[in-house]
Amino acid sequence: MFVMARQPLRRAPLPAISACPDCGQRIPARHRFCAHCGRPLAAAEGSCLDLGALVDALPVGVLLLSPEGHVRFWNGAMERLTGFPRTLMVGESLFSRLPELAVHQEAILATLAADQPLRFDARTTGLPGRGQPLILYEFRPLTGASAPAILGTAEDLDLRARVDTQMIRSERLAAVGELAAGVAHNFNNILAAIGGDAQLLKIMAEEDGLPDYVGQSATAIYDETMRGGRIASDLLSFARGGAPQLAALDVSQVVQDTIRLIRNHPASRNVTIEQALDTDLPRVEADSNQLHQVFFNIMLNALQAMPNGGILTLSARVTTAPDDPVAGMLELKFSDTGLGIPEDQLARIFDPFYSSRHDGSSGSGLGLTVSLAMVKSLGGDITITSAEGIGTTVTVSLPIIERRRKPRFEASQCRGRVLLVDDEANVRRTVSAVLARRGYHVFTAADGEEALHLFDEALESGRFDLVLLDLMLPCFDGTQAAAILHRRDPELPIIVITGVTSQEKIREVMRHGVRFVLLKPLNFAELLSVVDVLARERQLAGSSR
Numbered sequence: 001m002f003v004m005a006r007q008p009l010r011r012a013p014l015p016a017i018s019a020c021p022d023c024g025q026r027i028p029a030r031h032r033f034c035a036h037c038g039r040p041l042a043a044a045e046g047s048c049l050d051l052g053a054l055v056d057a058l059p060v061g062v063l064l065l066s067p068e069g070h071v072r073f074w075n076g077a078m079e080r081l082t083g084f085p086r087t088l089m090v091g092e093s094l095f096s097r098l099p100e101l102a103v104h105q106e107a108i109l110a111t112l113a114a115d116q117p118l119r120f121d122a123r124t125t126g127l128p129g130r131g132q133p134l135i136l137y138e139f140r141p142l143t144g145a146s147a148p149a150i151l152g153t154a155e156d157l158d159l160r161a162r163v164d165t166q167m168i169r170s171e172r173l174a175a176v177g178e179l180a181a182g183v184a185h186n187f188n189n190i191l192a193a194i195g196g197d198a199q200l201l202k203i204m205a206e207e208d209g210l211p212d213y214v215g216q217s218a219t220a221i222y223d224e225t226m227r228g229g230r231i232a233s234d235l236l237s238f239a240r241g242g243a244p245q246l247a248a249l250d251v252s253q254v255v256q257d258t259i260r261l262i263r264n265h266p267a268s269r270n271v272t273i274e275q276a277l278d279t280d281l282p283r284v285e286a287d288s289n290q291l292h293q294v295f296f297n298i299m300l301n302a303l304q305a306m307p308n309g310g311i312l313t314l315s316a317r318v319t320t321a322p323d324d325p326v327a328g329m330l331e332l333k334f335s336d337t338g339l340g341i342p343e344d345q346l347a348r349i350f351d352p353f354y355s356s357r358h359d360g361s362s363g364s365g366l367g368l369t370v371s372l373a374m375v376k377s378l379g380g381d382i383t384i385t386s387a388e389g390i391g392t393t394v395t396v397s398l399p400i401i402e403r404r405r406k407p408r409f410e411a412s413q414c415r416g417r418v419l420l421v422d423d424e425a426n427v428r429r430t431v432s433a434v435l436a437r438r439g440y441h442v443f444t445a446a447d448g449e450e451a452l453h454l455f456d457e458a459l460e461s462g463r464f465d466l467v468l469l470d471l472m473l474p475c476f477d478g479t480q481a482a483a484i485l486h487r488r489d490p491e492l493p494i495i496v497i498t499g500v501t502s503q504e505k506i507r508e509v510m511r512h513g514v515r516f517v518l519l520k521p522l523n524f525a526e527l528l529s530v531v532d533v534l535a536r537e538r539q540l541a542g543s544s545r
Helices: 051-056 076-082 099-109 157-208 212-240 251-262 288-304 367-377 425-438 448-461 478-488 503-510 524-543
Strands: 017-019 026-028 061-065 071-074 118-123 134-142 149-156 247-249 271-276 284-286 310-321 324-336 381-387 391-399 417-421 441-445 466-469 494-498 514-519
Touching: 061 076, 061 134, 076 149, 099 118, 099 134, 099 149, 134 157, 149 157, 157 212, 157 425, 157 524, 247 251, 247 288, 251 271, 251 288, 251 310, 251 324, 284 288, 284 391, 288 310, 288 324, 288 367, 288 391, 367 381, 367 391, 417 425, 417 448, 425 441, 425 524, 441 448, 448 466, 448 478, 466 478, 466 524, 478 494, 478 503, 494 524, 503 514, 514 524
Parallel strands: 271 310, 417 441, 417 466, 466 494, 494 514
Antiparallel strands: 017 026, 061 071, 061 149, 118 134, 134 149, 247 284, 310 324, 324 391, 381 391
16 A cells, blocks of 8 residues: 655745835835835836836926825926925825816816826916926826826926027027128128228328328228127137137237227217226237127126216236236226116026117127137136126136247338239239238239139249138139149148138148138238248248259
8 A cells, every 4th residue: 555645735925025115014026116105116126127216217297196186106306396295295185285286186087087198287386485387287097007097297398498498599599600601701801891991091091191080090990890800700709619819918908999999889978987907917818809899798788787877997906826926817897887787687697699788678699698608718707796776797807828028020021922812802902902012913813713824824924922812712612722722832822811710611721731811801910911921931942942
């Protein structure tokens, strides 16, 4: 007789039990949320994502409701939107905590039966000090869950509007950049012709003994022409991030030039400008045109803030590091006795396209924005303090540099053959006239093809000492023309004169033998200095062969 041994009974394993970290309630491990307090629980073993933590980290508000409208889950974004913490909301009625949703209670609870989402917006009351943002709510039935529930999402429409506004501003800036790139060439050609004639008139007035007012008027025309060119260049630099032309500058001189110009503005009536600037201020490394524009923008804002008159005071001080007396910052303060800036506007004062004037008019909204971008590119900063009814102080901080004495090169009179290539007849006329008075023999071409023809002819009659070349030319552009000329005569000095400030375009043309790039409107003193040096180098190199 055989007796069979009894096998032990196999029992199903008991479900793993864990405790909620917040309330201590014992919960089966397979549950993702605590049924008592709604806290998201750790993912089951082997899961690659903690879904509860993921939902809690979403920037959009997420909530879970029971069929009766009690809150089961409340993520971090809901806390930020409404001001109510999770511990206060879970287990409570949504409609008692958020009375603005009470009018929608029936429709929200009906989504379970209708099996369709519900969408509406409401301005939340929240807690004191949290504001009243406009919230877009969406409720829909949650399918596939162990118990029927309603899933809700919430999005801050005010925040979305601010983000959309910033995107629109960015797109407008990009559009401004594209527009400026297209306009800069033609606009600067017009200014180059006007400024060239003004400089030529000033030279004639000095050399031919014309009345003083002729030279003074010519100087005023030239100064305003250059200011117009700087405005276009500054806008393009701001939109595209062009690099400034740095040099050691005497800030006092830049301030004096700006004051002289600002006194002619209608807003300067009844305004007294007082100065407390030392004559031996340390130099800064900056772009003189940009610094002039920064000071002009700040002073003009100060004048417009004093419609009934007042005092604009300019002062400066040097802050140096104890361990390095040379390094430091030069702080220039522009203090007015105007109406002041409200605190809510002060936070937006540097925003692009933001403009608010006391007379009800509005500017472009780019003045201070461009100015801050310029000063930041120099390693400095602009700060503003203001009090309504008292006035405003704008502080421009610029890094100072060690004073250096650089030898000044005095160009001697010289002669040479110059090839001038530009598609604008007025530019060719004025530049040719100035170079001719200097003693140069100038050949002109309106496009790259004509320039190459003149260059080939000059190989038999006498080579050119240098070439002045515009970048934007018909037939083929200046970059192609420079590359061809450089291949035919690698020692030929080429100077680019252009209204284009694209650093990428300039770097490209510099690879083809270009020695200098001068921006339109041209400063003829600068142009003649460069032409004299390069022509002289070319002639000395030819005589030594």
